[in-house]
Amino acid sequence: MRNLxxxxxxxxxxxxxxxxxxxxxxxxxxxxxxxxISVSGSFKNMMIGQITDxxxxxxxxxxxxxxAAIENMPLDLNLKFSEFKQLENTLSKQSEIEAYSPRIKLGxxxxxxxxxxxxxxxxxxxxxxxxxxxxxxxxxxxGAKKFNRGEIIIPELLATxxxxxxxxxxxxxxxxxxxxxxxKQFKVAGIVERLFGPSGRNGYMHIEDAAELLRMEExxxxxxxxxxxxxxxxxxxxxxxxxxxxxxLSPQGKQLFExxxxxxxxxxxxxxxxxxxxxxxxxxxxxxxxxxSIMNVMIMAVYERIREIGTIAAIGTLPGKILSMFxxxxxxxxxxxxxxxxxxxxxxxxIINSLRFTFNFGMVTGLLLxxxxxxxxxxxxxxxxxxxxxxASLEPAFKASKMEPIKALRHI
Amino acid sequence: xxxxxxxxxxxxxxxGDICIKALKNINFEIKPSSFVSFVGPSGSGKTTLLNLxxxxxxxxxxxxxxxxxxVVSLNRKQSALFRGKTIGFIFQDFNLIPILTVYExxxxxxxxxxxxxxxxxxxRVNELLEAVGxxxxxxxxxxxxxxxxxQRVAVARALVTNPKLVLADEPTANLDHKTAxxxxxxxxxxxxxxxxxxxxxxxxxxxxxxxxxxYTLEDGELKxxxxxxxxxxNA
Numbered sequence: 001m002r003n004l005x006x007x008x009x010x011x012x013x014x015x016x017x018x019x020x021x022x023x024x025x026x027x028x029x030x031x032x033x034x035x036x037i038s039v040s041g042s043f044k045n046m047m048i049g050q051i052t053d054x055x056x057x058x059x060x061x062x063x064x065x066x067x068a069a070i071e072n073m074p075l076d077l078n079l080k081f082s083e084f085k086q087l088e089n090t091l092s093k094q095s096e097i098e099a100y101s102p103r104i105k106l107g108x109x110x111x112x113x114x115x116x117x118x119x120x121x122x123x124x125x126x127x128x129x130x131x132x133x134x135x136x137x138x139x140x141x142x143g144a145k146k147f148n149r150g151e152i153i154i155p156e157l158l159a160t161x162x163x164x165x166x167x168x169x170x171x172x173x174x175x176x177x178x179x180x181x182x183x184k185q186f187k188v189a190g191i192v193e194r195l196f197g198p199s200g201r202n203g204y205m206h207i208e209d210a211a212e213l214l215r216m217e218e219x220x221x222x223x224x225x226x227x228x229x230x231x232x233x234x235x236x237x238x239x240x241x242x243x244x245x246x247x248x249l250s251p252q253g254k255q256l257f258e259x260x261x262x263x264x265x266x267x268x269x270x271x272x273x274x275x276x277x278x279x280x281x282x283x284x285x286x287x288x289x290x291x292x293s294i295m296n297v298m299i300m301a302v303y304e305r306i307r308e309i310g311t312i313a314a315i316g317t318l319p320g321k322i323l324s325m326f327x328x329x330x331x332x333x334x335x336x337x338x339x340x341x342x343x344x345x346x347x348x349x350x351i352i353n354s355l356r357f358t359f360n361f362g363m364v365t366g367l368l369l370x371x372x373x374x375x376x377x378x379x380x381x382x383x384x385x386x387x388x389x390x391x392a393s394l395e396p397a398f399k400a401s402k403m404e405p406i407k408a409l410r411h412i
Numbered sequence: 413x414x415x416x417x418x419x420x421x422x423x424x425x426x427x428g429d430i431c432i433k434a435l436k437n438i439n440f441e442i443k444p445s446s447f448v449s450f451v452g453p454s455g456s457g458k459t460t461l462l463n464l465x466x467x468x469x470x471x472x473x474x475x476x477x478x479x480x481x482x483v484v485s486l487n488r489k490q491s492a493l494f495r496g497k498t499i500g501f502i503f504q505d506f507n508l509i510p511i512l513t514v515y516e517x518x519x520x521x522x523x524x525x526x527x528x529x530x531x532x533x534x535x536r537v538n539e540l541l542e543a544v545g546x547x548x549x550x551x552x553x554x555x556x557x558x559x560x561x562x563q564r565v566a567v568a569r570a571l572v573t574n575p576k577l578v579l580a581d582e583p584t585a586n587l588d589h590k591t592a593x594x595x596x597x598x599x600x601x602x603x604x605x606x607x608x609x610x611x612x613x614x615x616x617x618x619x620x621x622x623x624x625x626x627y628t629l630e631d632g633e634l635k636x637x638x639x640x641x642x643x644x645x646n647a
Contacts, residue, residue, distance in 0.1 A: 003523045010511040311507040314468060315569070316496020316525040318489060406468040409503070 004321070008328040011301065022297050023336045026385065029289040030341025031348060033381055036282050038349050038371035043359065044275045046367050047268060048231075054135035055202075056265045057101070057225030059238055061087060061245065064258045066222060067265075073105045073120070075177040078220035083256060087224060090244055096237050098229045099131035102221040104210045108174035110154065110203070115162045119154070120201045121172070123210030132227045136192075142166050143190030151189035153204040159191045166190060172205070176214040184213045234261055283381070287388050290337070294330050294392035301329065302396045309400050310408025319401040326397035327390055334389025338382045349373060414477075415576060415609050416442040416465060421474035423460055423632075434460045435471070436632045442611065442625070444576065447603055449612040449619055452629035458613035459581055461629070465611065466499055466579045467491040479576045496525030500570030500608070502580035506562040508554040508569075514561075515541065515550040518568045526573055540568040543605065544598060560591030564598060571602055578602075580612045584619060592618050 012019045052058050062070075066077040079087065084102060091100050104123040109116055122129075126146055130137055137145040140153060143166035147153055152172065154164060164170060166188050173183040186205065211219045228237055238261050245257040263269035302309070309322060349371045357369040423435040435457045442448055450458045463469040464476060467483045468491075476483050479498050486494055495501075508517050518540055522533045541547045544564040549557055557565070563583060570578045580599070584592035596619055599610050612619050620626060626638040 007511065014511055307507065308509060311501075311503070311509070312520075312524065313492065314466070314495065314501050315521050316492055316494075316499075316573075318492050318496075318525075321524055404468075406463055409468075409507075 004324055004328050005332070007325060008332050011305075011325075011329055012332055015301075018297060018300070019333065022293050022333055023340060025293045026290050026334065026337025027341035027344060029286040030338055030381060030385060031345045033282055033286045034342070034345030034373055034378070035348050035352070035371070037279055037377055037381075038373045039352065039369065040275045040279060041374075041377075042369055042371045044272050045372075046370075048262070048272060050135065050367075051266050051268055052133075052227075052231075052262045054133050054139050056262050057132050058228045058231060058234055059226040059241065059259060059261055060265055061091075061224045061226065061241070061257050061259050062222060064255050067258060067260060070105075073107050073222075075106065075214065075220075075222070078104070078177075078222045079224075079256075080220055081218040083250075084219075084221050084224070086248060087245070087257060090241075090248070091224070091226065094237075094240075096228055096230070096233055096240075098227045099128065100224055100226045101125065101128040101132035102207065102219075103129070103223040103225060104207055104214070104219075104221055105223055106174055106210060106214065108172050108213075110158060110162070111171045111173070112162050112164050112168060113171070117158055117162060118201070119158060119172070119203050121152075121174075121203050121205055121210070123205050123207040125207050126204075129204070129225075132225050134227075139193050140190040141193045143188070145190070147189040147204065147206065149206045149209055150187060151206070152186035153190045153192050154188055155201050155203050156191050156193050157201060158203070159188075164188055164191075172213065174213050176216075178215075180215070182213055182215055184209065283384065286381070287384060290334060290385050290388045291392045294333050294389050295395065297333065298326060298330050298393045298396035302326065302400045305400075306403065306408045306411040309403050310405045310411065313403065313405035314409060322403075323397045323401035326400050327393045330389045330393025330397070331386065334386045337389075338385045341385075342378060342382065346373070413444070414441040415444045415446070415479060416440070416611075417475075417477040418465075419475040421461075421464065421471045421476060423457070423464065423469070424472045434632050435464075438474070438632075438634050440627060440634065440637070442609065444609055445603060445607045446609050446611075447600060447622065447624045448610065448627070449614055449623040449625075450627045450629055451613075451615055451620055452635075453615065455631075456629040457632040458629055460632075462579050462581055462611065462613045465577075466501065467495050496521065497573065498576050500573065500575040500578040502563070502566045502570050502578060502583045504582040504585045506554070506559070506566045506586075508562055508565055510554050513551050513553055514546055514557065514565050517554070517565055518572050521569060521573045536572060540572055543571075543602065544568045558591075559587055560594060563587060563591075563595045567595065567598055567602060571606060571608060574606065575608060577609045577611065580610060580614075582614055582616070583612060584614070584616045589618070592616065596622050 063077045063079050069077065091097055101124055106121050106123065108119055108121060110119040152170065158164065168188045169185060170188055171183050171185050173181060175181050207219060228234065238259060241259045245259055246255055248256045250256045313322060352371045358366045359369055418438055418440050421435055421438040425432045425434055438461065450461055452458050464471050465478060467486060470484055481494060483494065509520065512520060515537060519533060519537045522528050522536065541550050544567055546561060546564055546568065549561060554562055584595060587595060600622065602608060603610055624640055626640060627634060628636045
């Protein structure tokens with residue numbers, strides 16, 4: 001085998017310029033893929049991080065049917081206190097879960113006695129919410145990074161529009177499940193920045209204040225946001241929770257809970273999927289580059305060495321060894337291209353990170369581009385290129401091995 | 413015991429509707445350790461016959477036994493194995509592998525055809541390098557040596573596997589007078605030293621004058637057999 005490699009490398013070195021050009025082409029392809037994956041991956045991870053760590057969490061649990069009506073924030077699909085405790089009992093036993101936060105999402109009217117506007121509110125236990133959404137405190141741009149009972153965090157959009165400042169007193173009016181309207185006075189504790197542009201109207205209040213405002217006899221929740229210790233366990237954990245919670249039934253014998261990952265809860269998952277699709281096509285282009293360039297070189301190599309093939313076949317080299325010789329040549333081209341491409345790609349990623357590029361996402365500006373390539377991606381790209389190199393060499397190698405020595409020796 | 417036994421060998425080539433009879437009912441027997449030549453004008457069938465003996469091609473009809481093997485019945489892989497173990501080839505254009513040194517060219521059949529321990533391999537290659545007088549050029553590549561030296565390397569490569577038979581198609585055609593004599597002398601020396609049978613196809617009078625048995629072909633037919641020394645007329 002060592003001799004086959006020696007012969008393959010020497011044959012490649014015979015046409016230095018052609019070999020260099022082919023290896024360069026493969027290397028450039030690998031570099032493009034690595035840089036694209038690392039940069040787009042950085043953007044995607046940043047985007048997912050912003051959404052999951054400051055808005056929705058990794059997974060959410062609702063009463064079955066709630067998600068279909070989530071835009072209306074219905075209160076008749078709340079989980080009763082006992083049902084929430086039932087859920088909490090399951091969640092607290094899962095070692096993969098880092099934190100969870102029960103929420104009441106409600107719509108209401110906000111008034112500062114001068115102007116009135118509608119507002120979406122998320123009522124939470126602040127400590128639990130901040131553990132589940134660790135980026136949320138950083139989104140509170142004015143005022144304290146925490147809030148207590150009797151306090152409210154209002155969105156930047158309303159604060160600007162209604163000229164409300166931290167420390168002002170406001171009134172929130174909401175309709176409860178029975179249809180009666182209730183109001184409660186709050187002190188503005190902070191202003192939360194808009195994450196996704198002008199539509200951001202989410203404010204925060206204490207869950208016990210919400211229960212009082214909605215005249216609940218005991219606390220009900222309509223959403224439980226969950227944070228996992230390891231984000232990579234998202235899908236397995238989602239499946240595990242789905243299985244566990246599917247066994248929890250309502251008194252009517254119907255399934256009580258529904259479980260969703262962040263992807264089902266925000267349209268930004270489409271962007272993440274688009275990035276995945278683009279990455280797939282970039283990889284496909286790399287495959288085509290490797291396939292065509294190596295096949296071209298190997299076809300030329302076979303054509304130029306027909307007499308040589310005839311000679312080695314005549315002196316007794318078995319067809320299998322001739323096949324191996326040419327496949328190893330293609331393999332060497334692929335390995336060289338991958339090795340150089342990986343080194344250059346890592347170098348370029350290092351330079352990109354050193355230059356500290358920033359980008360904007362929604363209303364969030366100055367996010368640092370942190371290009372990273374996962375070892376699994378590096379490995380999968382390398383293996384793909386190497387396998388494609390072998391595939392590209394197969395046809396010319398088969399042709400060489402099937403060549404009749406007598407015809408090959410006559411070739412001019 | 414004959415090394416090669418050919419009975420009623422016929423070889424036809426079909427070109428469109430035309431059937432060309434390259435060899436017509438050829439019969440001959442060649443003994444081991446012979447120095448044999450097939451001569452004749454271009455198109456007489458010399459190379460075709462050598463290709464059949466070398467298992468590079470199959471006759472249309474007839475029996476051909478080489479070194480005790482019915483070579484007509486061998487498949488592609490068996491033919492390759494048989495060639496590797498039994499037959500050495502010397503080509504008119506030397507056909508050395510340009511990316512391998514003189515040493516590596518001679519070593520090549522031992523690496524690719526036979527499995528031989530490295531020490532034995534080294535010993536065998538050095539023996540042949542010495543026998544053909546190419547020890548000093550062993551690190552050179554084919555494009556760094558002369559035509560005569562290339563043919564000496566080709567002779568060494570043909571003999572490295574200890575074949576029973578070496579086939580040489582016009583081995584002196586691309587060599588000058590002096591070098592051709594030197595190569596012929598070398599092949600005779602190899603025949604004497606290793607007891608290998610050499611079969612040539614040629615119209616070079618230098619070779620013709622040196623062989624034991626001379627077969628003359630004309631229009632695909634064996635016209636005459638001349639036993640010059642040590643050989644046996646059997647056509």
